[in-house]
Every structure is written in structure tokens, then in C-alpha cells.
Amino acid sequence: MPDSLTTTDAPLLLQDFLPYRLAVLAKLVGAAFSQAYGERFGISNPQWRVLFALGRKPNCSASHVVQHAALDKVQVSRALAGLIHMGLVARQIDATDRRNSVLNMTAGGREIYDQIVPEALAFEASLKEGLSDAEVHQLDVMLLKLSARASKL
Amino acid sequence: MPDSLTTTDAPLLLQDFLPYRLAVLAKLVGAAFSQAYGERFGISNPQWRVLFALGRKPNCSASHVVQHAALDKVQVSRALAGLIHMGLVARQIDATDRRNSVLNMTAGGREIYDQIVPEALAFEASLKEGLSDAEVHQLDVMLLKLSARASKL
DNA sequence: AAATAATAGTTTCATTTGAAACTATTATCA
DNA sequence: TGATAATAGTTTCAAATGAAACTATTATTT
Numbered sequence: 102m103p104d105s106l107t108t109t110d111a112p113l114l115l116q117d118f119l120p121y122r123l124a125v126l127a128k129l130v131g132a133a134f135s136q137a138y139g140e141r142f143g144i145s146n147p148q149w150r151v152l153f154a155l156g157r158k159p160n161c162s163a164s165h166v167v168q169h170a171a172l173d174k175v176q177v178s179r180a181l182a183g184l185i186h187m188g189l190v191a192r193q194i195d196a197t198d199r200r201n202s203v204l205n206m207t208a209g210g211r212e213i214y215d216q217i218v219p220e221a222l223a224f225e226a227s228l229k230e231g232l233s234d235a236e237v238h239q240l241d242v243m244l245l246k247l248s249a250r251a252s253k254l
Numbered sequence: 255m256p257d258s259l260t261t262t263d264a265p266l267l268l269q270d271f272l273p274y275r276l277a278v279l280a281k282l283v284g285a286a287f288s289q290a291y292g293e294r295f296g297i298s299n300p301q302w303r304v305l306f307a308l309g310r311k312p313n314c315s316a317s318h319v320v321q322h323a324a325l326d327k328v329q330v331s332r333a334l335a336g337l338i339h340m341g342l343v344a345r346q347i348d349a350t351d352r353r354n355s356v357l358n359m360t361a362g363g364r365e366i367y368d369q370i371v372p373e374a375l376a377f378e379a380s381l382k383e384g385l386s387d388a389e390v391h392q393l394d395v396m397l398l399k400l401s402a403r404a405s406k407l
Numbered sequence: 408a409a410a411t412a413a414t415a416g417t418t419t420c421a422t423t424t425g426a427a428a429c430t431a432t433t434a435t436c437a
Numbered sequence: 438t439g440a441t442a443a444t445a446g447t448t449t450c451a452a453a454t455g456a457a458a459c460t461a462t463t464a465t466t467t
Contacts, residue, residue: 113371115306115323119378120283125324126401127280130273133407145423153268164445170268171278175425178447200432200445218266225272227407231399239392246384248279254286254380298453317415328455331417353415353462 134224142213143187147172147180149217155190155206156214162201189213287377295366296340300325300333302370308343308359309367315354342366 115121135146144152150170158165166177181204184190189210195201206214229237268274288299297305303323311318319330334357337343342363348354359367382390 112310113306113374114310115303118306118374119381120280120287121303121306121324122397122401123276123280124284126397126404127273127276128324129401129404130407131277133404134273137407150268150274153266153271153274157265157267162445171274171281173425174446175448178445179423182447198433198445202446221266221271224407228272228400228403230403232396236392236396236399239389240396243385243389243393243396244275244279246389247381248275248282250381250383251279251282251286254283254290254377300453315415326455327416328418329453331415332453335417351415351463355416 130228134221137224138217138220142217144189144213145180145183147176148184151177151180151184152189152206152210152214152217155204155210156218159205160203162195163204164201166204184210283381287374290377291370291373295370297342297366298333298336300329301337304330304333304337305342305359305363305367305370308357308363309371312358313356315348316357317354319357337363 131146135149139145139149147170150172151166154166154170155161158169163174163177163181166172166181167174170177172180181190181192185192188207191205191207193203193205195203232240284299288302292298292302300323303325304319307319307323308314311322316327316330316334319325319334320327323330325333334343334345338345341360344358344360346356346358348356385393
């Protein structure tokens with residue numbers, strides 16, 4: 102019996118439903134990434150994000166990480182606790198405002214970071230393999246548009 | 255001090271990193287969706303997926319849901335337990351193979367399903383607002399390509 | 408047919424996550 | 438200045454998640 106005979110009047114095709122497709126793709130990509138690199142370094146996804154944020158902007162506060170890594174403050178706090186415990190990140194206190202922390206990678210953290218960055222970029226390139234330059238650009242535009250829309254819903 | 259002076263040689267821009275962008279977008283979209291509908295009906299994300307799968311294919315087994323809703327068997331088992339408890343889904347045992355269950359929405363489940371489907375489609379349409387037909391098609395193509403690549407990594 | 412393997416689904420337990428409450432510090436306001 | 442509010446970050450507790458062990462049933466092998 103073909104599928105069409107088992108469906109109802111206006112079935113929603115989960116496979117075609119954009120929120121579902123995005124969730125499945127993001128999970129798949131994230132799993133592939135952390136399987137490849139997270140396991141190797143013992144670093145979780147939120148911790149990668151924190152490291153990447155610190156690589157981009159040293160001497161920043163945890164709040165800055167919250168704003169630029171799409172993590173909430175609880176996640177950042179926990180990720181930092183782990184990274185500091187592993188000796189990959191150092192935390193000082195901002196003398197001008199003792200509520201703020203001043204975060205930096207340690208030499209050890211930098212070492213891992215410098216290893217992972219090229220691999221992360223290679224991972225991304227591999228993911229985009231098969232997309233033309235024009236398609237990559239289109240993808241960029243559409244992700245931006247979708248993000249803008251989604252944040253208004 | 256401009257950002258460029260605080261960065262390192264080859265910084266990875268988290269905001270431009272595709273796995274990150276996908277994760278953030280998927281989460282944003284998913285949160286918007288469940289905030290709009292999950293709260294209203296008291297139904298979780300995995301439970302929606304199961305309902306949508308059953309709407310598409312009545313009389314199916316839990317294994318079928320596993321394969322078609324991108325959930326693992328634990329999630330399906332738990333989602334079903336909740337849906338059955340709420341009286342939205344009924345489970346029988348397949349007489350020809352007593353390991354298999356035969357799943358169907360109840361009248362109550364169908365009622366909710368029939369309410370949510372048009373709204374879910376409207377949600378999706380709203381998400382795509384601002385994308386031309388050509389862009390929507392491009393998006394489809396690229397999500398397919400990315401999914402194919404990701405499952406090989 | 409008996410033993411073994413495979414499949415469907417559930418339960419258990421450890422980890423992850425998120426919301427809300429909490430501490431410490433600085434800013435604002437009366 | 439003292440009281441109140443706001444901000445930075447942490448801790449606590451409950452719910453969600455995932456891996457692995459488990460039960461029940463059917464298939465395969467000898």
C-alpha cells in the first residue's frame with residue numbers, strides 16, 4: 102500500500118518541516134564535530150564555544166562570552182569551571198569592577214586552541230564540500246534571514 | 255580599541271562558524287515553536303514528533319517512529335508513555351509479532367493534532383517569510399546537501 | 408527441538424541542562 | 438549617606454537526555 106493511502110487529509114510531513122530539519126541537521130553536525138574533536142581533547146561543546154570566544158577576544162568577561170557564544174550564564178559558569186580546572190583558562194578579577202572576571206587562555210589552552218582551530222575550519226570546509234561558492238553565499242544569506250525571523254517569533 | 259587588535263593570527267569567528275550557526279538557529283526556532291505550541295498543549299518536542307509521525311502513518315510501530323522522527327528508542331518509549339497517559343495515543347500489540355506495538359492517535363489526540371498541524375504550517379510559513387520561492391528551493395537543496403555531507407563525517 | 412542470536416521496547420542510572428534562588432559587588436536614588 | 442536596585446557570577450534543585458542493562462518475544466542455527 103503506497104504511503105498516500107495511509108495518510109490523512111493534510112498531513113504534516115515531518116521530513117519537510119523546516120524546524121525539524123534544522124534540528125536534525127544541527128544535531129547531526131554537532132555530534133560529528135564533538136565526536137571528532139571533543140573526545141580527543143575532553144572538551145564539551147559549551148567549553149569549545151568559550152574557548153573560541155576567548156580566542157577571538159582575550160581579556161573579556163564571562164558576560165561577554167554569554168553575549169557572543171549563545172550560552173546562558175549558567176553554562177558559561179560551568180564551562181569555565183571545567184576549563185579552569187583543566188588549566189586551560191585563567192581567571193583574574195577586574196580591579197576596576199570586582200564583579201567582572203578577566204578571562205584568558207593559558208599557554209596550555211592556547212596550545213589546544215591553536216590545534217583545534219585549523220581542524221575546525223577544515224571540518225567546516227568538508228561540510229560545505231559540494232556547495233558552490235554561490236551556494237555558500239546563498240546559505241549565509243538564508244541563515245541570516247531565518248535567524249532574524251526566528252528571533253521575532 | 256578595535257576588535258582586530260585584540261584578536262590572534264587566525265581567529266575562528268564563532269558567529270561565522272557553520273556548526274555554531276546551525277545549532278543556534280535550530281535552538282532558536284525550536285524554542286519559538288515549543289513556546290508557541292508546546293506550552294499550550296503540554297506536549298514536549300519529542301512528543302510532537304511522535305504525533306506528527308503517527309499523523310503521517312497510523313498503525314505504525316514504535317520502531318517506525320524511531321526511523322522517521324529522528325528519535326532514539328528511549329525517547330520514543332518515553333514520549334509514548336506520556337502521550338498514552340494523556341490519552342492522546344492508544345497502543346495495541348501486533349498479533350502477528352507480539353514484540354511490535356501498533357500505535358494510533360485517539361480521537362482526543364487527533365483533535366489536538368488537527369489543531370496543531372495548520373498552526374505548525376503557518377509557523378513554518380512565517381519563518382520563511384522574506385525568502386523568495388527560489389530561495390526556499392535553494393534552502394531545501396542546501397539542507398539536503400549538508401545533511402548528506404554531515405552524515406558522512 | 409534446544410540453544411543462541413536478534414529484535415522491540417522498557418527501565419535504570421549517570422550526566423546534562425535550565426530555572427530560580429543565592430552571594431557579592433557596584434550603581435542609583437531619595 | 439543610607440536604602441534600593443541592578444549586575445556578575447555561582448549554586449541548587451528538578452527535569453531532560455543518553456548509554457547501557459534488562460525483559461519479552463521471535464528468528465536462526467545446529
